[in-house]
Amino acid sequence: MPSHTRKVRRRASVWFERILTAIAAADLGLVFFDLSYIPWRDFYVLKAPAALHETYDQLKGIEPYRDTQQYIDRVNDLKTQVALTGIESPQVEAILADLRQRSRDMIDENPFQLANKTGNLERIKNQLRAYIDNESAKDAFQVFWSQDYLKQNWEASIAFYDRELLPNFRTNYFRQIGENSEFIDHFWKLDLIFIAFFGVEYLARTWTISRRIGIGWREAMLWRWFDVFLLLPAFRWLRVIPVVVRLDRSEILDLSPIRRQASEFVIASVASEITETVVIQVLDQLQTSIRQDAILSILQNIEQQQDTYVDLNNVDEVNEISKRLINVSVYDVLPKIRPDLEALLNHTIFSSVESLPAYQSVKFLPGMQELPKRLSQEIVTQFVGALYDGIVGAIEDPIGAELTEKLTQNFAAALKLEIGKPTNLNEIEDLLVAFLEEAKINYVRRSSTNDIELVVQETKRLREAAERRS
Structure with a gap:
């Protein structure tokens, strides 16, 4: 029984909303007719019933x-x-x-x-x-x-x-022209009836919302903000907003697809603008830091920059990077380029032996023509092998490791010193600032060419995929 009562009440509420929506739609239709009457009066006079223009002409003077x-x-x-x-x-x-x-x-x-x-x-x-x-x-x-x-x-x-x-x-x-130097227009008399009706309805709804939810009148009025347009004679065409909202809420029209698509488009547009702004601000901050000698501050001794430089992990990143570069070069890079290095050295030594005057005088003897090739291959193989084994041994040997550590530190110190020189530092800073400026310009250009519709379609596709999985 209570369930049946709720259904009856809901059905009555829906029909009540539909009646009010029909009145609002009629008001909007009358507004549009009034706005179109003067421009389209020829049509109304020649095609519509004579009673229409004879009656409405009186309202328009x-x-x-x-x-x-x-x-x-x-x-x-x-x-x-x-x-x-x-x-x-x-x-x-x-x-x-x-x-x-x-x-x-x-x-x-x-x-x-x-x-x-x-x-x-x-x-x-x-x-x-x-x-x-x-x-x-x-x-x-x-x-x-x-x-x-x-x-x-x-x-x-x-x-x-x-x-x-x-x-x-x-x-x-x-x-006719009135005393205010404007054409006579008595539409406001007809419009005043609808304004009074919806004004009373707006106050009644505000009172109901305030009592039911327990909020002030000002907050309750904001719940039905769109109905305010029904009360503004100067902006009559904006009454389309409350009419559309009422058509949706009274279940006369299902506008949820349009509302969803509009909200997705707005969100995608705003998200694109925000992302673009954040990226540009980050790049601007990087450019400002570079101009303020941030590179020099990083390369200088951290202990001397306690007041201005923040160290997060107590690690000298430059030394660690140098050490890592050496290890990667020895264990990963050199084995891969060893054949190319041997071929280059082999060609160099072979060319050098062939150009020796002593070899030129004996190269016609039997077996001497292959001498430069065999000699260069043997020298290169022994030299590269010995060099690589020596480097690996130096790194893995405790004394060699200590020397390598010292080399790394000296390399980092020399790198800091050379980069910190005004000539080198200014050139590097200018190049980095120019690079970041190009990055900003290209990012904005790519962002401006991105179609918001594609973003909306991708969002819709991902949402549908998520709904299917759930």
């Missing part, structure tokens, strides 16, 4: 322009008079004379200008010039509104007027 409306009325009088007395009657001629004069005045005074519809007047003139085949619009009107012309083909001429000219006359209008 719009009324038919007197001159163009009188022009339309006179043409209607002409139709009525022709039906009563025929086209060649004096009454018809009087009406036609009036229309000819009105046509001249219309071209001279341009009653379409106030409504920013001068293009309609140009369209009327162009259509009539093409229909009468006369380059002068005034002359074309004089011919068109004449008994001689109309009696030839009254039906076709008046049909042309109704089809091509009348719509341009109908869409012209006069709009």
Whole structure:
């Protein structure tokens, strides 16, 4: 029973939210209609029911322009008079004379200008010039509104007027201007009804949230921050935000895919910007440290830099690196390059023996041509072997190890001394700073060319993979 009651309450709550959402959507639709009414009034006048524009024109302070409306009325009088007395009657001629004069005045005074519809007047003139085949619009009107012309083909001429000219006359209008020098617009009276309704709803929801959760009114108002846009007449188009939120929350539309994609795009964009900033700051810090003689501080004796240099592991890294380089060179590098070293020395000794004058005088004797090759191979093999064994023995022998340690220390000390010289140090610092500057530029360029969509797609792929595994 309690479960059934909860379901009933939830269903009622959902329908209540849907009703409020429908009202908010209707308010938004009315706002968009109002914003579109002036730009699209021609469509509403010509295509929509007449009651629509006749009613809404009053809200916008719009009324038919007197001159163009009188022009339309006179043409209607002409139709009525022709039906009563025929086209060649004096009454018809009087009406036609009036229309000819009105046509001249219309071209001279341009009653379409106030409504920013001068293009309609140009369209009327162009259509009539093409229909009468006369380059002068005034002359074309004089011919068109004449008994001689109309009696030839009254039906076709008046049909042309109704089809091509009348719509341009109908869409012209006069709009009143208020005391504030702005066009009259009474939409706010209609909008005020919705603002009052949603204002009461916003206060009621704030009170409910405050009582249910136990927070202050200010915090409770922030829970429904998006509803504030329903109360701002100056930013009416922003009401699309609360309407979209309400459509999602009332389960009328499922916007979770769009919301997820938008949040992923924003997060990826922000993450890219943050990563780029952090990397550039790190490289900038490295450049600053190098400019402040950080290399010299590292190479100097740590005991003399206790106040400025922080040693984390009580290890002289430069000495250790030098020792490690020697061991790697002896045990790993030399065995791999030994064949190449022997080939190089063999070629050098062979060339030297061949160039000796004594060998030149005896090389034609039997067996002497192979002497340089055998001699160089034997010397190189013995020399390289003895050299390598001597180096390994020196490292592994206690006395040799001590000498190697001394060599390493002296090497590190000499390296520190030489690098610490102003000429060498300045050159190395300049090269490192330039290298870091290039690294920053290339990183920013690569980062700017990365497509955020690719990052979002990769994130989505990894999330789907994780969901499948779980």
